[in-house]
Amino acid sequence: MEEEKKSLNFLEQIVEEDLASGKHGGRVLTRFPPEPNGYLHIGHAKSICLNFGLAAKYGGQTNLRFDDTNPEKEETEYVESIKADVKWLGFNWTNDQELYASDYFETLYQFAVELIKKGLAYVDDQPADMIAAQKGNPNFAGEDSPYRYRPIAENVDLFARMRAGEFPDGAKVLRAKIDMAHPNMHMRDPLMYRIKHAHHHRTGDAWCIYPMYDFAHGQSDSYEEITHSICTLEFDVHRPLYDWFIEKLNIFPSQQYEFARLNLTNTVMSKRRLLQLVQEGLVSGWDDPRMPTISGLRRRGFTPASVRNFCEKIGIGKRENLIDVSVLDFCVREDLNKTATRVMAVLDPLKVVITNYPEGKTEELSIENNPEDTESGSRLVPFSREIYIERDDFMEEPMKKFFRLGPGLMVRLKGAYIIKCDDFVKDEFGNITELHCSYIENSRSGEDTSGVSVKGVIHWVSVAHAHKAEVRLYDRLLILEDASQVGDDFKKFLNPDSLTVLSEVFIEPSLKEAKIGTNYQFMRKGYFCLDTDSTPENLVFNRTVGLKDSFKK
Incomplete structure (x- = not known):
């Protein structure tokens, strides 16, 4: 039992202790609370897997709650993309578990x-820069606002007038009254x-004051009776x-717990x-396959299982660390x-x-x-006299242990025959344009009685049956390992080789x-x-x- 306890992550240990003590009546209710101001990335996938997975493990549930308290940056497009990403990862929620902080605007108000009436909040007329300056710093106490001791009745009245739209943006804010000397x-x-005369994607123009994250978040958790509110560090x-x-x-009494966020090499993990x-057109969109967004990973060909596997492999801890993106690559490679x-x-x-075919x-x-899958069966692929092979499968002057084609060398064509290079043709610039080979008639794969043994096997496509396609080769977004060290200068480290487009690719006919x-594995x-x-006329593969x-590191 002690060994099993040690294998649990610290959040699982907390949940098990709470369940054992009967805390929250033996319930487990978590939430995933994204702000709909952009597309989710791989870091959010870790949080999704954690919140939904933890609740499922202990027979609980998870709310999908959109933290939509900042109307200027939030859009319905982002809401829909987030829902699609969560479902793609394999997690679901009921209609009554799809919630929005905007559902609680009246309750939060x-x-x-109530806090104003308790003398624990007040309306401040100062501009943002003055409020920030008065806060001091961790080594020195801040200064009280001149409006800190406004009468309660005046604060109630002013706050109601803020809601009614009497004041312009930035004219007033509501502040909690705690301790200006707090460490x-x-x-x-x-x-x-704060006052924001901005159209909200759900509530329209019904509100012109919006709660700050720190006020909306905990109270939303509490209203929903969330038992374990899990945030990043x-x-x-x-x-x-x-x-x-x-x-x-x-x-x-909802309670917050923190875990280390995911930091991944050679990319950026900030929605901003x-x-x-x-916006600057440096990628084709949120779903550009070079992006660490879930939609980008999906478009690139990552599977839900590989992303879930990755999140499980890196684990849950309290210490920040940088995960090499090759771990993510390993997980999708292993799955595919x-x-x-x-x-x-x-x-x-x-x-x-x-020539002799x-x-x-x-x-x-x-x-x-x-x-790897005995149930997957086989397919028929056409073979003819003229084929395409990879250019680097031929060397005019083969190096030692080059087991592919060169003058006089033999190789097996995958699933077909052994061929020998007899001659080659060059163009006026000295580029090799064509090989002339002969095949060994009784060397067909599965029926080989030739007695000829070769070490190399290469793939090929029949010229007469080939279909042309475009291939996009993606690589790391940044040449820099840790983008957190450079701030807004990260664009200087964009990888110039993050995308290579090949327009003269030939594929076997089944891929049409x-x-x-x-x-697919090419x-x-x-x-x-x-x-x-x-399109049917132009197939594009990522x-x-x-x-x-x-x-190259």
């Missing part, structure tokens, strides 16, 4: 009035409400204020910076190895003429769909029926999926990940 800066009379210093509001309002990349159909695609084509003849050769959402090249830009990590 009444909570604020925690968040406790120095924090803002609770940067909210650790906000917890005393979270607790203060709940205590002074004497409402359901990701939005900057989108079991499930992806093996197909043949030539990315850098070199034509081969098999009959002209006009076509054979249908059986190729395994996935040797490729579907979006299906993953033999010897990596894992690929069909992109949403594809490389999800190579067969091994090739990024």
Whole structure:
């Protein structure tokens, strides 16, 4: 039992202790509370898996609550994208578990009035810069606002007039009255409400005052009777204020717990910076496959299982660390190895003429769909006299232990015959344009009686049956490992090789029926999926990940 206890993460230990003590009546209710001001990224996936997974493990439930208290930055588009991402990851919620902080605007307003009447909140007329200056710093106490001791009745009246729209943006704020000398800066009379004459994506123009995160968050948790409010580590210093509001309002005692957020190498994990990349046209959109967004990962070909696996592998802790993106690549590689159909695609084509193979003849050769999955079966692939192979599968002057094609060298064509390079053709610039090879007739795979042994096996595509496609090769977004060290200068470290487009790729005919959402292994090249830009006339494939990590550190 002691060993099992040690294998639990610290949040699981807390939940088990709460359940054992009967706290919250043996209930577990968590919430995932994204702000709909952008698309979710891989860091949010960790939080989604944690909140939904923790509740499911202990027979509880999870609310999906949108923290929509900042109308100028929030949009319905983001709400819908968030719901799609959570569902794609494999988690669901009922209609009554889809909630919005804006559902509680009236309740939150009444909570604020209650604090004013208790002498614990006041309306401040000072501008934001003056309020900030008066807060002091961690080594020196702040100064009281000249409006801190306004009569309660005046504060109630002014707050009602703020709600009624009598004052312009920035004219007044509502602040909690706590302690201007508190060692925690968040406790120095924090803002609770600000005036914003902005259209809200759900409430329209019904409100012109909006609660600050620190006031809305804990009270929303409490209203929903959340038992375990799980946040990332940067909210650790906000917890005393979270607790203060709940205590002074004497409402359901939701409790906040913090875990280390996900930091990933060679990318940015800030929605503000990701939005900057989108707005400045440095990527094609929120779902650009180079982006760490969930929609970007989905478009690139990552599977829900691989993302969930990644979140489980990196674990839950209290200490910040930087996770190498190669761990994420490993997880999708591991998943796709079991499930992806093996197909043949030539990315850098070199034509081969098999001179002793009959002209006009076509054979249908059986190729395994996935040797890792015995249930996956096989398919027929056409073979003919002229084929495409990868240009780097031939060397005019082969190095030692080069087991592919070169003058006089032999290689096996995957699922087909052994061929020998007899000659090659160059153009006027000295580029090799065509190989002339001969095949060994009785060397067909599965029926080989030739007695010839070769070490190399290469893939190929029949010229007569090939279908042309575009392939997009994606790599790390940044050449810099840790973007948190450079602030807003991160754009200087964008990887110039993060996208390479190949427009002269030839694929086997079965891929003409490729579907979006299906993953393939291009033999010897990596894992690929069909992109949403594809049309029947122009198929576009994205490389999800190579067969091994090739990024230059």
